[in-house]
Structure formats: structure tokens, C-alpha cells
Amino acid sequence: MAWFKREKKGIDEATPPEERRVRTEGLWTKCESCRAITFRKDLEANLFVCPKCQFHFKVSATQRLEMLLDDRWTEHDKGMISTDPLHFVDTKPYARRIKEAQKKLGMNDAVITAEGQLNGRPVVVCAMEFGFIGGSMGAVVGEKVTRGIELALSTRQPFIAVSCSGGARMMEGTISLMQLAKVSAALAKLDDAKLPYISILTDPTTGGVTASFAMLGDLNIAEPGALIGFAGPRVIEQTIRQKLPEGFQRSEFLLEHGFLDAVVPRKELKSFVASSLDLLIG
Numbered sequence: 001m002a003w004f005k006r007e008k009k010g011i012d013e014a015t016p017p018e019e020r021r022v023r024t025e026g027l028w029t030k031c032e033s034c035r036a037i038t039f040r041k042d043l044e045a046n047l048f049v050c051p052k053c054q055f056h057f058k059v060s061a062t063q064r065l066e067m068l069l070d071d072r073w074t075e076h077d078k079g080m081i082s083t084d085p086l087h088f089v090d091t092k093p094y095a096r097r098i099k100e101a102q103k104k105l106g107m108n109d110a111v112i113t114a115e116g117q118l119n120g121r122p123v124v125v126c127a128m129e130f131g132f133i134g135g136s137m138g139a140v141v142g143e144k145v146t147r148g149i150e151l152a153l154s155t156r157q158p159f160i161a162v163s164c165s166g167g168a169r170m171m172e173g174t175i176s177l178m179q180l181a182k183v184s185a186a187l188a189k190l191d192d193a194k195l196p197y198i199s200i201l202t203d204p205t206t207g208g209v210t211a212s213f214a215m216l217g218d219l220n221i222a223e224p225g226a227l228i229g230f231a232g233p234r235v236i237e238q239t240i241r242q243k244l245p246e247g248f249q250r251s252e253f254l255l256e257h258g259f260l261d262a263v264v265p266r267k268e269l270k271s272f273v274a275s276s277l278d279l280l281i282g
Contacts, residue, residue: 142179167207
């Protein structure tokens with residue numbers, strides 16, 4: 001006769017093997033520069049800057065706005081959606097690319113226009129989203145940035161643009177190129193009104209965005225190590241038939257050669273912009 005009888009299943013029998021596995025996916029992040037592995041929560045607390053080598057990870061447009069603006073901000077022109085005027089097809093139809101990006105990111109195009117406060121000062125900010133077809137500038141992006149500038153004009157607020165883009169959106173052809181002139185013309189009106197425009201360039205800022213509003217700020221500020229340029233290094237080397245210097249098109253090189261006004265670490269960016277606005281507006 002047994003004195004004891006186990007009626008419940010043992011731990012190994014009760015718990016399926018797949019549930020006993022330790023789930024670590026997404027908990028750790030490897031730095032793209034120094035390859036150090038950092039706990040994701042610590043990386044978020046450090047504003048997505050590697051604590052070992054200070055490499056600046058890409059962040060979304062929403063995260064950028066949360067870092068720059070105070071607690072509350074209002075989004076404008078959220079419902080604007082790109083069309084497919086050329087019925088463009090490369091490896092897949094452009095219309096499908098738009099729908100996939102919208103579903104993945106929960107936004108309609110590659111920029112968010114927001115009105116809020118930065119250290120208590122009212123501002124209008126346009127933040128670009130690289131995850132949406134490479135942050136490319138088509139008709140909607142150009143129109144939303146232009147409307148952001150016009151909102152700053154009508155409300156007498158400073159305008160801030162955070163660029164993160166591969167350039168003009170080739171799927172819209174000439175229509176995308178027209179945005180360069182349109183946004184630049186709107187910025188000329190902002191300048192005539194004596195309202196400050198601060199341009200923040202992040203990794204990467206290239207092509208038609210660099211050739212238009214990204215380099216037209218009263219202050220052009222970049223994050224450390226950001227890739228900034230118009231054409232790619234290989235195209236430039238093939239054109240001028242010369243070897244490019246090390247670090248060419250990185251923000252530190254551009255600062256040294258007078259293309260930028262400052263290179264500011266992400267953790268200092270909000271206070272730097274606030275101090276700059278105090279100087280520009282008084």
C-alpha cells in the first residue's frame with residue numbers, strides 16, 4: 001500500500017516545452033557600430049543612443065516628436081494619402097507599397113506635422129518617418145511640410161523640420177521633384193516674416209530633401225554620425241574620378257567644412273533647440 005500518491009502532473013509534464021522556453025526576442029539590441037548588446041529598456045531610457053560608443057539609432061517620427069515636444073501635441077493633416085498618378089510598378093506596384101507601409105506603421109505617409117510646445121514655447125514641427133518608403137518625399141510629404149510652414153506663418157510660431165529621408169519619391173516622377181520648389185518657396189515666406197526655421201538633420205538625410213528644405217534652416221543642426229548628402233559616394237567618385245576622404249558626408253565632416261552650424265547629441269538636442277529659439281526670437 002502506497003503512503004503517498006501524486007495526483008497532479010509534474011512540472012515537466014504539465015508545462016508544454018514551447019511554454020518553458022525563455023522568451024528573449026526583442027529584449028536586447030545589438031549596436032550597429034560597436035556590436036555591444038544592450039538591454040532594450042536601458043537603450044530606450046538613453047534615447048536610443050548606445051551607452052558604449054554613443055551610436056545614434058534611428059527612431060520613428062512619433063518617437064522624435066516625443067523627444068522634442070512637451071507632453072501634449074496636436075497632429076495636423078493626418079488624413080492626407082498619396083495616390084499613384086503614374087501607375088508605377090518596379091518589383092511591386094507603388095499602390096501596394098503605400099498600403100503595406102500604411103498597415104505596418106499606422107500612418108498615411110512619411111511625415112507627421114505636429115503643433116505643440118518645446119520647453120513651453122509654441123512650435124510647429126514636421127518629423128519624417130524613414131520606415132515609410134525610405135522617408136521619401138512625394139506629393140503628400142511636400143504638401144504636409146508646406147502646410148506646416150503655412151501654419152507657422154499664420155500662428156506666428158517657429159518652424160522645425162526633422163529630416164530622415166532617402167530623397168524625392170521616384171514613383172511619382174516630376175510631381176515629387178516639384179515639391180522641392182514648393183517647400184523652398186514657402187520657407188522664403190517664413191523668412192520674409194522673420195520667423196525662425198530650425199532644420200534638424202538625422203541619419204540619413206539625402207537626395208531631394210537635402211537639396212531643398214533640409215539645408216535651408218536659419219540653423220542647420222545634425223545628430224552625430226548622420227549621413228547627409230545629395231548623391232551617394234559611389235556616384236560622386238565616378239563623376240569626379242577622385243577618391244573621397246574618410247568620413248565624407250558624415251555630419252562631423254560637414255560641420256568642419258561649413259555645411260552645418262552644429263552637431264548635437266540627441267540627449268542635448270531639445271535644450272539646444274530651446275536655447276536657439278530664445279536667441280532667435282528673444
